[in-house]
Amino acid sequence: MPLEEQAEYVIKNYCKDGYYILESVANKKNDTILNLIKKWKMDELFNTIKVAVHEECHDYQNIMNKSQYDWNNRFWIINQTHILNGQPIVVKFVPDKLFKTELALNNIPENLKTLRWKTYVSSGSQNASNVYGIYGLLQEYEAYYHGDKAVYDTFEYVKKFLLQLKISQLIMKE
Secondary structure, three states, X not given: XXXXXXXXXXXXXXXXXXXXXXXXXXXXXXXXXXXXXXXXXXOOHHHHHHHHHHHHHHHXXXXXXXXXXXXXXXXXXXXXXXXXXXXXXXXXXXXXHOOOHHHHHHHOOHHHOXXXXXXXXXXXXXXXXXXXXXXXXXXXXXXXXXXXXXXXXXXXXXXXHHHHHHHHHHHHHO
16 A cells, blocks of 8 residues: 555544544645645655644644635734644734744743754744744644644554564565
């Protein structure tokens, strides 16, 4: 079975939230879950599952509810959809009324800046995590959470699969 088909099977049967995210995005885009997974195919099953759920979580956050324009106050309202306790919730914010995350650069000690700091918070970064301030950081936090949770949820299946693969390889060597 091709890797992306295996990933779809595993997510569908072992990862309720990850499957919900992929199914919601696929339906909204009039696409298939398999096609979404194919876009994020990595070198092995764990990475494919994690990256597909993480990246499609971003699509879920941004396309499930359209942004709207407040004509009275003349600004855009962004509607991001997040998942809390298995339920979708909409978080609204006005991007023009936010401060970029990079403004906190001088207030965070170097020893607290993580490996991903430059990617998500550095000066001039155009990632949502910088441009949309705390709301952008929420997007990344949630995407990492669901990607990692998908791997955690599917670990027992993958462990069995890898054990079977190792046994098969040992048998083939004999």
